[in-house]
Amino acid sequence: MALVLPALLVIATFFAMMSTMVVASFSPADAVQGIRTYTLEHYRRFLASSFYWGYLTGSLWISLYCTFITAVLGYFIAYFMFRSSSVVRLVVGSVLIVQFFTAYVIRSYAVMLLVGKTGFLNQTLLALGIIDAPLRILFTQAAVAIGLVQVSLPFMVFPILASLNAIPTNLEMASASLGASRFKTFWTIVFPLTLPGIAAGVVVVYLFELTSYIVPGMLGGGYADMIANLIYNKAMRSFEYGFAAAAAVVTLVVSAAIVYGLNRSFARITRYAR
Amino acid sequence: MAQVELKDIRASYGGVEAVKGVSLRLEATELVAVLGPSGCGKTTLIRVVAGFVDFQGTLLIDGRDMARVPPHRRDIGIVFQDYALFPHQTVAENIGYGLRMRARPRAEIRARVDELVELLRLGGFAARYPSSLSGGQRQRVAIARALASEPKVLLLDEPLSALDRKLREEMQVELREIQKRVGITMLFVTHDQEEALALADKVVVMKDGRVRQIGAPIDIYLRPEDDFVAEFIGKSTFFDATVVEAAPDVAVARLPNGSTVRVPMRGAVPRQRITFAVRPERIGVSDRRTSREGMNAVDAVVDHVVFLGAHQHVRVRTAEAQRIEVLASNDAKWRQGDTVTVEWHPNDSVVVRSGGVPVQTSEYREEERT
Numbered sequence: 001m002a003l004v005l006p007a008l009l010v011i012a013t014f015f016a017m018m019s020t021m022v023v024a025s026f027s028p029a030d031a032v033q034g035i036r037t038y039t040l041e042h043y044r045r046f047l048a049s050s051f052y053w054g055y056l057t058g059s060l061w062i063s064l065y066c067t068f069i070t071a072v073l074g075y076f077i078a079y080f081m082f083r084s085s086s087v088v089r090l091v092v093g094s095v096l097i098v099q100f101f102t103a104y105v106i107r108s109y110a111v112m113l114l115v116g117k118t119g120f121l122n123q124t125l126l127a128l129g130i131i132d133a134p135l136r137i138l139f140t141q142a143a144v145a146i147g148l149v150q151v152s153l154p155f156m157v158f159p160i161l162a163s164l165n166a167i168p169t170n171l172e173m174a175s176a177s178l179g180a181s182r183f184k185t186f187w188t189i190v191f192p193l194t195l196p197g198i199a200a201g202v203v204v205v206y207l208f209e210l211t212s213y214i215v216p217g218m219l220g221g222g223y224a225d226m227i228a229n230l231i232y233n234k235a236m237r238s239f240e241y242g243f244a245a246a247a248a249v250v251t252l253v254v255s256a257a258i259v260y261g262l263n264r265s266f267a268r269i270t271r272y273a274r
Numbered sequence: 275m276a277q278v279e280l281k282d283i284r285a286s287y288g289g290v291e292a293v294k295g296v297s298l299r300l301e302a303t304e305l306v307a308v309l310g311p312s313g314c315g316k317t318t319l320i321r322v323v324a325g326f327v328d329f330q331g332t333l334l335i336d337g338r339d340m341a342r343v344p345p346h347r348r349d350i351g352i353v354f355q356d357y358a359l360f361p362h363q364t365v366a367e368n369i370g371y372g373l374r375m376r377a378r379p380r381a382e383i384r385a386r387v388d389e390l391v392e393l394l395r396l397g398g399f400a401a402r403y404p405s406s407l408s409g410g411q412r413q414r415v416a417i418a419r420a421l422a423s424e425p426k427v428l429l430l431d432e433p434l435s436a437l438d439r440k441l442r443e444e445m446q447v448e449l450r451e452i453q454k455r456v457g458i459t460m461l462f463v464t465h466d467q468e469e470a471l472a473l474a475d476k477v478v479v480m481k482d483g484r485v486r487q488i489g490a491p492i493d494i495y496l497r498p499e500d501d502f503v504a505e506f507i508g509k510s511t512f513f514d515a516t517v518v519e520a521a522p523d524v525a526v527a528r529l530p531n532g533s534t535v536r537v538p539m540r541g542a543v544p545r546q547r548i549t550f551a552v553r554p555e556r557i558g559v560s561d562r563r564t565s566r567e568g569m570n571a572v573d574a575v576v577d578h579v580v581f582l583g584a585h586q587h588v589r590v591r592t593a594e595a596q597r598i599e600v601l602a603s604n605d606a607k608w609r610q611g612d613t614v615t616v617e618w619h620p621n622d623s624v625v626v627r628s629g630g631v632p633v634q635t636s637e638y639r640e641e642e643r644t
């Protein structure tokens with residue numbers, strides 16, 4: 001029982017925070033202290049204006065395609081590590097872990113240096129004669145996308161690597177002995193068995209990207225804000241707490257629905273395990 | 275249905291040699307058991323034949339050199355020790371996998387899967403996933419999967435070791451029947467000697483990456499060529515003795531206690547040191563008075579008796595502390611401390627080690643020259 005207590009505390013704190021936010025989202029902007037009244041004005045305002053909910057759908061969309069890119073890139077990296085010698089695996093793993101523990105601000109800054117007007121990318125393309133004038137990448141959605149993929153890669157690579165490592169080598173041998181080429185063995189045996197790892201990575205990365213704040217803030221420069229930037233601006237710049245809370249609640253509900261949906265479909269993929 | 279030939283096969287893992295020159299021949303439709311203690315290279319040998327480890331030497335299947343043939347083109351079925359069933363595929367999908375990889379028509383795959391489900395008594399499990407099957411059922415699926423695409427050779431790596439005794443014995447009978455019915459060449463790895471003797475047409479005994487003896491089960495059991503084989507296959511009592519008299523086919527040897535015994539042996543030399551083995555079930559225990567003529571006999575005291583149902587295991591000890599294991603019938607009752615005579619027929623002893631003539635003094639040589 002003593003072990004359950006800390007967990008209860010954490011859960012209690014979490015619910016306190018959530019309920020404060022929900023209460024705030026229903027409180028009128030001109031509420032008088034001490035008098036409780038409820039209103040739907042914040043929700044109405046958020047949902048009625050395509051300008052506002054555009055932030056949400058925009059964020060859902062960019063997170064969707066960035067998660068896809070992250071999954072593809074992450075799979076390649078994980079598979080490369082899986083097939084490499086232990087030394088290579090250690091080096092690549094260390095790089096990922098070091099970048100994982102580096103503050104987002106620093107990593108986003110690194111991406112800024114990379115894609116900026118005089119950054120490495122533009123200089124290389126100019127030097128190769130592929131372009132005549134520097135591309136404008138920084139402060140566009142493209143820069144945000146690059147940043148999102150970059151910061152969320154470790155969340156994808158490690159679960160996939162774990163599921164690759166969990167596949168008994170005998171399975172690949174069995175497949176080969178039954179006449180499957182290496183490529184067929186990958187598609188019919190290895191890949192399906194890494195779906196749980198991909199699923200775990202996708203859920204985490206999607207939520208992580210959807211609620212990103214620093215990356216769009218720095219790399220979007222205000223031109224490619226995501227939903228978290230809107231909430232922050234409303235709460236901390238213009239002090240519209242009720243509106244910010246309503247936007248947050250809607251985002252939370254949508255995220256919960258997405259996680260539920262993803263888990264449902266992934267559970268179907270891995271039903272063989274029971 | 276193929277003939278497999280291994281010639282001086284060597285394989286190593288990062289500099290450590292696991293198989294050190296194995297030569298072996300499997301005739302078509304023969305069931306050969308490879309028997310040996312853990313770590314002697316049995317699995318490695320299977321991997322060599324299947325194409326999963328690099329090797330030196332020559333591997334021929336139906337006369338064709340396999341050195342450059344990748345595993346998926348070798349047409350070899352494998353049943354792994356842990357079955358290696360594909361967890362995300364149903365029983366039917368597992369069994370049909372090899373045919374799907376060979377892009378056979380669907381109707382043919384379905385018919386063949388049904389046939390194997392029937393053959394291995396897997397009716398009712400076809401739609402299940404491997405995780406919901408018992409050990410014996412999984413193993414039958416593994417065999418069905420390996421047989422489905424009618425491979426030339428079936429390799430089995432300790433396929434029965436995970437099963438309990440009763441199921442194991444049932445599966446041994448079943449395997450043998452399937453092998454006869456399908457008429458496939460099988461290489462069967464095990465460290466269970468009873469299993470090897472019961473199943474195989476030919477037994478290969480390995481130790482430390484080398485073959486110690488190849489032969490029919492009865493030869494391996496009754497005529498082990500060295501002390502390792504004699505010890506590893508069944509139980510044996512080993513006697514050290516010195517030859518005192520040599521006839522063409524038989525030698526008279528003296529045991530440490532001074533009594534003499536007769537041992538079947540060719541080319542024995544007086545003063546030669548030998549070790550011979552006698553199986554426990556070939557030794558009789560009796561009162562000293564009932565000793566029979568023509569038998570080798572040794573006096574001993576009963577040390578230990580274990581009742582085994584149909585038999586009793588009696589361990590006796592000579593005055594020189596030589597232990598002798600006896601598997602006696604259950605009619606006589608022996609007690610610890612009884613004074614007995616153990617006897618065996620000379621033909622039931624096998625010389626498993628014969629050293630050279632012990633170092634002789636120059637004096638002796640002088641005598642011999644004159």
Ligand SMILES: Nc1ncnc2c1ncn2[C@@H]1O[C@H](COP(=O)(O)OP(=O)(O)OP(=O)(O)O)[C@@H](O)[C@H]1O
Binds near residue numbers: 292311318
């Ligand atoms: N992948 C590997 N890397 C390095 N050494 C290995 C590897 N596989 C096996 N060995 C070594 O090679 C030797 C032979 O191993 P092998 O697996 O062939 O033995 P085995 O006869 O099948 O034993 P068991 O009855 O325990 O399965 C052992 O000493 C083992 O430690």
Ligand SMILES: [Mg+2]
Binds near residue numbers: 316317318
């Ligand atoms: Mg083994």
